[in-house]
Amino acid sequence: MAVVGVLALQGSYNEHMSALRRIGVKGVEVRKPEQLQGLDSLIIPGGESTTMAKLANYHNLFPALREFVGAGKPVWGTCAGLIFLANKAVGQKLGGQELVGGLDCTVHRNFFGSQLQSFETELSVPMLADKEGGSNTCRGVFIRAPAILEVGSDVEILAECPVPSGRPSITIPSAEGVEEEVYSKDRVIVAVRQGSILATAFHPELTSDCRWHRFFLDMDKESHPKAFSALSLSSSSRGSEGGSKTKPFDLPIFE
Numbered sequence: 001m002a003v004v005g006v007l008a009l010q011g012s013y014n015e016h017m018s019a020l021r022r023i024g025v026k027g028v029e030v031r032k033p034e035q036l037q038g039l040d041s042l043i044i045p046g047g048e049s050t051t052m053a054k055l056a057n058y059h060n061l062f063p064a065l066r067e068f069v070g071a072g073k074p075v076w077g078t079c080a081g082l083i084f085l086a087n088k089a090v091g092q093k094l095g096g097q098e099l100v101g102g103l104d105c106t107v108h109r110n111f112f113g114s115q116l117q118s119f120e121t122e123l124s125v126p127m128l129a130d131k132e133g134g135s136n137t138c139r140g141v142f143i144r145a146p147a148i149l150e151v152g153s154d155v156e157i158l159a160e161c162p163v164p165s166g167r168p169s170i171t172i173p174s175a176e177g178v179e180e181e182v183y184s185k186d187r188v189i190v191a192v193r194q195g196s197i198l199a200t201a202f203h204p205e206l207t208s209d210c211r212w213h214r215f216f217l218d219m220d221k222e223s224h225p226k227a228f229s230a231l232s233l234s235s236s237s238r239g240s241e242g243g244s245k246t247k248p249f250d251l252p253i254f255e
């Protein structure tokens with residue numbers, strides 16, 4: 001059976017573990033480098049990326065995380081996890097923070113503002129409906145959320161979000177990195193895929209819609225078909241959009 005790890009240093013790892021349970025998959029909490037061995041895929045949750053990076057450093061996790069990403073094993077970063085996976089981050093705290101990298105993009109760490117500017121919105125994600133069924137949109141829960149400013153040519157854009165009008169204006173380094181310019185587009189990228197890396201600026205694990213988790217597991221399945229032979233992700237555990245009816249929800253989620 002495929003083994004899905006969830007980086008459990010800080011942030012919404014319990015919610016990811018719970019979302020995995022809802023679709024009949026047992027997640028494994030990861031806190032030490034050696035726990036990455038034997039995993040087929042990994043979720044890096046949201047939380048606070050500077051704190052998470054300090055904890056990851058403390059536990060000497062960065063080399064092992066880079067190796068995991070470099071090996072082409074599926075990795076999904078949500079929110080702070082997206083920041084971890086970006087090759088470049090701007091808007092960081094003084095002194096910056098270490099990144100795992102691997103995802104060819106520039107991310108703004110607090111693009112949508114502070115806690116007070118957190119919001120929910122309906123996002124258009126036709127890819128999700130194509131692959132996992134259900135509606136063309138999903139609920140996007142954005143909490144002190146980052147956004148992706150630029151992507152490389154290998155990165156597939158899965159979702160964009162209109163930039164909320166009340167959001168404080170942010171400056172971003174210009175291409176040369178010297179001058180600063182104000183972000184002026186009316187839309188911004190919030191979900192991408194680059195090969196085995198999936199990244200979302202929002203929190204699917206806080207909603208009852210399990211399609212992002214299923215999509216991620218399907219990526220895992222593509223790369224390790226054998227590991228999934230014993231995993232019953234079809235019929236019984238897939239259920240309808242909104243999660244399996246057979247397993248009780250054990251954490252509060254947004255309906």
Ligand SMILES: NC(=O)CC[C@H](N)C(=O)O
Binds near residue numbers: 146
């Ligand atoms: N909900 C989140 O994960 C927020 C991430 C936050 N902007 C950060 O740095 O780390």
